[in-house]
Amino acid sequence: MLATELADEWVELAATDDLGVATMRCYRRAVRSFCQFVDTHLPAAAEASLAHAVPDLLPVILDWTRQLPTRWPAGSTEPAHQAGRLRKLVTRRAAHPDREVVAHLNGWLTGSSGLRRGATREVDEFSRADKKALVQAARADIKRLEQRLRRGRELLERGVDPETGGWLEPANLLWAIEHGVPTRELLGRLPSPADWPAALIDLLPPEVALRYRGRALLRALTGMLYPHNRDLHGFRILLMAATGHTSEEITGLAEDQVEFTPDGVLLSFTKNRARSVRRRFYTSNTVDSAVEGTDVGDAVTVTHLVTGRLDAADILRRLLAATARLRARSGLSPAPLFLRSAIWVYDLSISRFNGDWNGSDLNDWLDRMGLRLSGPADIRRLRKSGKVEKALAYRGRVSDVADDHSVEVFHGHYAHGTTLKVIAGHVITSAQQRWFDEALAGALAGPTVLTPDAEQALNTTTATTAASAAKAVGLTRRQVAQLRDGALDMGVSACRDPFDSPFGKAGDLCPVAPLRCLECRHALVLPSNLPQLLLLADHLDRLRTRLTPQHFHALWGQSHANLTAVLADRTPVEIELARKQIAAGDADLHLPLSAHVEFDR
Numbered sequence: 001m002l003a004t005e006l007a008d009e010w011v012e013l014a015a016t017d018d019l020g021v022a023t024m025r026c027y028r029r030a031v032r033s034f035c036q037f038v039d040t041h042l043p044a045a046a047e048a049s050l051a052h053a054v055p056d057l058l059p060v061i062l063d064w065t066r067q068l069p070t071r072w073p074a075g076s077t078e079p080a081h082q083a084g085r086l087r088k089l090v091t092r093r094a095a096h097p098d099r100e101v102v103a104h105l106n107g108w109l110t111g112s113s114g115l116r117r118g119a120t121r122e123v124d125e126f127s128r129a130d131k132k133a134l135v136q137a138a139r140a141d142i143k144r145l146e147q148r149l150r151r152g153r154e155l156l157e158r159g160v161d162p163e164t165g166g167w168l169e170p171a172n173l174l175w176a177i178e179h180g181v182p183t184r185e186l187l188g189r190l191p192s193p194a195d196w197p198a199a200l201i202d203l204l205p206p207e208v209a210l211r212y213r214g215r216a217l218l219r220a221l222t223g224m225l226y227p228h229n230r231d232l233h234g235f236r237i238l239l240m241a242a243t244g245h246t247s248e249e250i251t252g253l254a255e256d257q258v259e260f261t262p263d264g265v266l267l268s269f270t271k272n273r274a275r276s277v278r279r280r281f282y283t284s285n286t287v288d289s290a291v292e293g294t295d296v297g298d299a300v301t302v303t304h305l306v307t308g309r310l311d312a313a314d315i316l317r318r319l320l321a322a323t324a325r326l327r328a329r330s331g332l333s334p335a336p337l338f339l340r341s342a343i344w345v346y347d348l349s350i351s352r353f354n355g356d357w358n359g360s361d362l363n364d365w366l367d368r369m370g371l372r373l374s375g376p377a378d379i380r381r382l383r384k385s386g387k388v389e390k391a392l393a394y395r396g397r398v399s400d401v402a403d404d405h406s407v408e409v410f411h412g413h414y415a416h417g418t419t420l421k422v423i424a425g426h427v428i429t430s431a432q433q434r435w436f437d438e439a440l441a442g443a444l445a446g447p448t449v450l451t452p453d454a455e456q457a458l459n460t461t462t463a464t465t466a467a468s469a470a471k472a473v474g475l476t477r478r479q480v481a482q483l484r485d486g487a488l489d490m491g492v493s494a495c496r497d498p499f500d501s502p503f504g505k506a507g508d509l510c511p512v513a514p515l516r517c518l519e520c521r522h523a524l525v526l527p528s529n530l531p532q533l534l535l536l537a538d539h540l541d542r543l544r545t546r547l548t549p550q551h552f553h554a555l556w557g558q559s560h561a562n563l564t565a566v567l568a569d570r571t572p573v574e575i576e577l578a579r580k581q582i583a584a585g586d587a588d589l590h591l592p593l594s595a596h597v598e599f600d601r
Contacts, residue, residue, distance in 0.1 A: 152224030
């Protein structure tokens with residue numbers, strides 16, 4: 001009775017919620033697990049039911065929930081999922097007005113299961129070589145499929161009704177399948193496989209046992225008209241690589257979600273888990289465009305660079321052509337793009353593509369294509385590859401990389417491995433660049449050295465020339481006038497503003513002039529300052545003989561380096577004239593007392 005109640009909810013859940021075959025199997029496993037547990041923990045005569053207070057199922061449910069973690073490895077998400085699936089089925093039954101559930105189960109339905117959610121093990125992206133091999137194999141497989149379907153169309157055009165043209169001609173058999181003759185009936189019209197003509201034998205795979213020839217022939221014939229499950233892996237791979245979207249969104253596309261335009265295709269992606277719909281436009285390779293993947297509609301427009309030369313519009317046209325007969329025959333409106341044909345026993349069935357279908361999943365497809373990939377054959381890795389490429393293109397900006405889901409989802413599922421390294425590298429380089437820029441723009445940027453021509457232009461009486469020269473060095477008219485009058489002379493250089501020192505408080509006279517002028521961005525070194533610069537160089541040379549290299553570098557290293565660079569630009573003649581001024585007593589350098597005292601600390 002209990003199994004029947006849960007099974008009823010399971011059937012209705014499958015009919016009303018588009019959860020997919022794999023998810024519904026998980027629900028079925030949860031029901032079986034719980035019913036088996038009830039069988040072992042309640043007497044055989046007990047009539048267990050959600051509507052009966054006796055026997056009481058609440059202690060059994062709690063015991064079943066507590067023992068679930070022992071069935072899976074530590075940290076697995078499956079125990080919490082199993083408990084949640086049973087709870088959902090019971091909740092559905094309790095919400096039905098005509099189905100009774102005992103009242104004391106309400107606390108369990110609304111409370112916490114007491115199980116940790118666990119953590120999934122995230123997969124890494126495909127390597128560039130593996131992704132390239134996947135795309136090439138997918139292209140080759142699609143080309144083979146198109147050749148097979150083209151051959152089938154050519155045979156179909158020559159086919160006639162087998163009642164008049166005979167049942168032993170492949171073209172007539174294709175005509176019969178296309179015109180709705182049941183495949184089981186078609187096979188019944190054929191003689192024993194041992195008596196088949198060579199035209200039919202040639203359609204079979206090599207070394208097929210005699211007893212399996214009937215089913216093999218039906219698969220070969222339907223495969224010439226319709227794609228099988230394994231034939232759609234190539235389309236899924238190319239569309240995921242071209243759009244960067246998930247397998248769920250790609251294989252869930254239907255006819256009404258595809259709109260072709262002269263320059264591309266507009267797609268409406270549905271993500272069931274996030275309950276979101278996104279419309280996105282992809283340009284064709286024939287259009288000279290720098291962007292691809294533009295969100296359209298109410299969402300914020302996001303564009304990203306074209307990656308590779310995969311044309312989503314062209315791939316979709318080829319997919320629509322390959323599945324056209326299946327979509328017309330399915331009777332679905334709107335029909336899914338990813339439809340497959342299959343032979344169940346001897347009957348033709350049409351259903352959605354299933355990437356995990358036993359015997360035609362991604363692993364089987366890779367074996368058939370002769371591909372050997374590093375790491376697990378998981379289609380989610382292709383999505384990760386797209387995310388890594390987007391992270392590289394956007395230099396780790398999460399807001400741009402996570403443009404088709406929330407930032408929280410990105411942090412939980414994509415911010416690891418190569419993507420995390422890209423983001424971390426961008427953060428480090430950005431921080432380094434920031435400090436480097438601040439250092440260049442800060443106090444240690446060094447003085448501005450004026451050439452004799454620049455100094456002459458500032459001192460000229462021509463207003464236009466003086467204004468142009470002042471603008472070039474960032475001086476105002478007032479500062480130029482003060483520079484001419486010597487009001488800005490600080491000893492070894494002039495200063496743009498002695499009361500705006502980066503070494504002191506704004507409004508106070510610079511406290512470190514002239515000792516730190518050669519380290520200041522406000523300093524203006526004039527050609528007339530050459531004698532004072534030579535005197536400062538002599539002073540620093542004397543200090544180098546008295547201080548240890550480490551001590552001298554800590555106190556005077558930057559000033560000495562800047563001074564050396566300034567003097568290196570002077571000609572020997574200029575330096576000789578400056579030395580003569582010093583010898584004649586026409587130039588001197590006034591240094592504070594602290595410049596003549598060396599402290600160990």
